[in-house]
Amino acid sequence: MGMTIKEIQEEIVEEFSVFDDWMDKYSYLIEIGNDLEGFEEEYRLDTNLIEGCQSRVWLHGELKDGKIHYVADSDAIIVKGIVGLLVRALDGRTPDEILENDLTFVEEIGLKEHLSPTRSNGLVAMIKQMRLYALAFKAKQSS
Amino acid sequence: MSIDIQKIRKDFPILDQMVHGKPLAYFDNAATAHKPQQVIDAIDEVYTTYNSNIHRGVHHLSNVCTQAFEDARVKVQNFINAPHSHEVIFTRGTTEAINLIATSFGESFLKAGDEVIVSQLEHHSNIVPWQLLEKRKGIVLKVIPINDAGELVLDDLDDFLTERTKLVAVAHISNALGTINPIKTIIDRAHAKSIPVMIDGAQAVQHLKVDVQALDCDFYVFSGHKIYGPTGIGALYGKEEWLNKMEPYQGGGEMIQTVSFDGTTFNELPFKFEAGTPDYSGAVGMGAAIDYVNAIGLENIAAYEQELLEYGMEQLSQIPGIQFYGTAKEKASVISFIVGNIHPFDMGTMLDKLGLAVRTGHHCAQPLMQRYNIPGTVRASFAVYNTKEEIDRLVAGVKRVSLLFA
Numbered sequence: 001m002g003m004t005i006k007e008i009q010e011e012i013v014e015e016f017s018v019f020d021d022w023m024d025k026y027s028y029l030i031e032i033g034n035d036l037e038g039f040e041e042e043y044r045l046d047t048n049l050i051e052g053c054q055s056r057v058w059l060h061g062e063l064k065d066g067k068i069h070y071v072a073d074s075d076a077i078i079v080k081g082i083v084g085l086l087v088r089a090l091d092g093r094t095p096d097e098i099l100e101n102d103l104t105f106v107e108e109i110g111l112k113e114h115l116s117p118t119r120s121n122g123l124v125a126m127i128k129q130m131r132l133y134a135l136a137f138k139a140k141q142s143s
Numbered sequence: 144m145s146i147d148i149q150k151i152r153k154d155f156p157i158l159d160q161m162v163h164g165k166p167l168a169y170f171d172n173a174a175t176a177h178k179p180q181q182v183i184d185a186i187d188e189v190y191t192t193y194n195s196n197i198h199r200g201v202h203h204l205s206n207v208c209t210q211a212f213e214d215a216r217v218k219v220q221n222f223i224n225a226p227h228s229h230e231v232i233f234t235r236g237t238t239e240a241i242n243l244i245a246t247s248f249g250e251s252f253l254k255a256g257d258e259v260i261v262s263q264l265e266h267h268s269n270i271v272p273w274q275l276l277e278k279r280k281g282i283v284l285k286v287i288p289i290n291d292a293g294e295l296v297l298d299d300l301d302d303f304l305t306e307r308t309k310l311v312a313v314a315h316i317s318n319a320l321g322t323i324n325p326i327k328t329i330i331d332r333a334h335a336k337s338i339p340v341m342i343d344g345a346q347a348v349q350h351l352k353v354d355v356q357a358l359d360c361d362f363y364v365f366s367g368h369k370i371y372g373p374t375g376i377g378a379l380y381g382k383e384e385w386l387n388k389m390e391p392y393q394g395g396g397e398m399i400q401t402v403s404f405d406g407t408t409f410n411e412l413p414f415k416f417e418a419g420t421p422d423y424s425g426a427v428g429m430g431a432a433i434d435y436v437n438a439i440g441l442e443n444i445a446a447y448e449q450e451l452l453e454y455g456m457e458q459l460s461q462i463p464g465i466q467f468y469g470t471a472k473e474k475a476s477v478i479s480f481i482v483g484n485i486h487p488f489d490m491g492t493m494l495d496k497l498g499l500a501v502r503t504g505h506h507c508a509q510p511l512m513q514r515y516n517i518p519g520t521v522r523a524s525f526a527v528y529n530t531k532e533e534i535d536r537l538v539a540g541v542k543r544v545s546l547l548f549a
Contacts, residue, residue: 014414022163027547030489054504054519055488075518077548078493121488143529 005097008089009105016109025110029081036084039073050129052122055079058121059126061133066141067135071124079121082106082114086123090130095138103127146443152528154179154435165498168533173318173346173477173524174502175368178432182372185431189424196316197380197423198397198414199215212423215430216384216413219378223431224354227383230413233421236377237345238240238268240364241312243379243416244341247389249309262295262324262411263514264317267507269343273312287313289514293320297328304336311340315347319506319522320469321452321477323351330360339385349526350448350475351353352441353535355380362452367425371526372432376425379416386412386477393418444527447478451525451534461546468520479506482541485548487519494521499537 003011017026043060050057055076062069070087073082089100089105106115115123152158155177160167169177173497187209195204197212213228220228232242253259259273263286276282285303288296295313304311309335316323330340339361344353348372355363362385367376381389391398391409395418400408409415436444455478459465464483491503504519505512512519523537 017522026496027355028491030547054491061249076488078489 005089005093005101009091009101009103009108010066011091020052023074026078029111030077031081032084033074033077033079036073038071038086041072041073044073048124050122052079052125055121057083057122057126059083059136061130063095063137063140066094066110068095068098068137070130070133074122076121079114079123082111082123084127086127086130092098095134095141098134099131099138146439146447146527147528148447151439152352152530154181155528156180156183158528162498162500163496163510164348167498167500168529169500170523170525170529170533171502172384172526172529172536173506173522175371175374176349176526177528178371178373180426181435182431186373186424186428187284189427191465194424196420204443210421211427212421213429214247215423215426218430219380222353222354222437223348223378223380223474225380226356230383230386231384232379232381232413232416234364234379235375235422235428236366236368236378237343237364238377240377240379241341241343242272243314243392244362244364244381244545247392247416248278248385249276249282250390251388253280253282253309256283256284256307257287258305260285260287260303260308260311260313262314263289263311264295264320264508264511265295265312265314266318266324266343266345267509268345269312269314270510282309286510288347289511290323292320292471293317294328294471295322295324297317297325297332300329300332302337304333308333308336308338311338312343313517314338314345315344315353316344316350316477317508317511318346318477319469319508319511319520320479321346321475321524322469322471323347323475325473326360327358330358334359346475346477349436349444350441351445361385361445367432369430370429370432371435373428376422376429378429383412386416391415391418391517395419398512439527446525448525451529451531452476454531455523455525455534455537458534459541462538462541465468465541468494468515468517477522478524479520479522481517481520482545483548485545487521489548490521490541490544493547494537494540497536497540497543499540501537 048058048060058075059072070091072083072087074083157177193204193207195208197209216228216231219231273284290296341362342360344363348365361382363380368374392398398410398415398418400410433530466481468479489504502522
């Protein structure tokens with residue numbers, strides 16, 4: 001804790017900068033995917049499901065002490081690896097922080113292709129959903 | 144006659160390129176096939192020498208263009224051995240052709256409670272148009288099941304065909320599994336009860352010789368782009384006795400005889416079903432693709448693709464944990480598989496990095512995936528320009544990716 005979203009993104013970019021070959025990069029992504037924890041089966045609800053054409057993502061968000069905690073999962077490991085990075089960047093942040101920061105690291109580490117709408121892996125919708133959680137919790141807080 | 148694959152490959156300029164630093168090996172032919180230079184040139188020639196709106200034109204270019212369009216129709220006619228060229232309707236593709244039949248045949252012949260029969264292995268294009276009719280007219284859609292190998296189970300077909308059955312609509316070849324369905328059997332048994340049959344030939348015409356008269360099917364539909372032709376063009380063959388009795392699909396130019404606000408009379412076949420300016424350059428390209436396939440010979444293509452299929456199955460089956468979907472005895476050059484519990488998306492993403500283009504996912508056949516209880520498969524589908532060396536690369540790639548996820 002203590003790091004800003006910007007700093008975490010920089011940290012991720014730094015981590016990925018050591019890979020000069022796509023195979024190593026994807027191996028690392030697979031590792032992150034395999035290690036991603038925190039998603040309990042109770043969250044595997046249709047209401048948490050983001051249906052991609054190729055793969056599926058589940059995302060659940062909760063507000064605790066003014067901060068949003070995300071847990072997420074995917075049936076495809078590469079997607080799950082990216083999901084893990086997205087959660088790492090935004091988990092435990094206030095709604096305002098989440099809404100103020102753009103997720104630039106995905107492009108910087110060369111995974112932008114996975115966020116193109118045509119990949120239909122659920123990731124684009126997942127980012128949108130993470131922001132919607134922030135918007136909803138923000139509205140709730142101020143009401 | 145044997146065919147010279149290296150010579151054929153040179154006809155396809157797109158094949159000669161690097162993807163992610165690796166030579167492209169394209170195994171997504173069931174989605175769309177690449178175009179030989181001959182097809183590209185034919186389309187180019189339309190626009191550089193005789194482009195003009197067809198029919199009803201009195202000037203020279205219009206006549207040349209009309210002739211080229213109608214020549215293409217005759218090429219399609221001969222290609223599937225249709226009795227008459229006016230039984231060949233140009234459409235945007237297989238999907239539009241099926242929608243045309245669902246709409247026009249449905250409008251003219253289907254009432255609430257009438258049944259249309261499809262199968263479990265259909266592409267969404269041969270499911271959803273009928274579901275729309277379920278909603279619109281209250282028809283009933285019935286589904287022929289498949290066995291684990293991906294073959295249609297026809298034991299109960301005669302019970303399936305009831306007095307309320309008005310149409311059977313099945314794929315000639317499954318896009319996801321490669322199964323070649325026994326359509327002649329289905330057609331004969333349906334006809335024994337005077338039920339017409341539509342065949343979705345999108346995956347078939349590029350792999351085997353289709354003779355609509357020998358089959359005696361009532362409708363046969365296919366796309367240009369899967370048979371080395373351009374996208375946006377396809378053909379619908381229908382027996383004229385049906386087409387004449389069917390309502391038009393869309394209204395507009397070309398499909399009319401006379402128009403007045405008191406009433407409009409429709410043009411004769413095939414124009415009745417071709418509203419608006421048709422895709423004549425696409426039709427010419429499709430005609431060129433048919434010429435191309437004819438020059439190589441469909442039987443040569445079929446024999447070579449079967450060789451690739453056997454080789455691919457043999458080599459891939461050595462990969463630990465590989466599970467094949469679609470192991471029918473009669474099968475086209477499509478291999479659908481999953482390795483262990485590796486998600487098809489993961490496999491496809493990594494193979495892409497190796498320059499290997501496969502299709503992953505449900506292949507627009509979700510009911511089929513539900514039958515196997517899987518999210519999708521990895522599908523490698525071969526065309527005449529694929530080689531055993533490419534298959535070796537695919538096998539090596541699948542092995543390498545499998546280790547990565549192990």
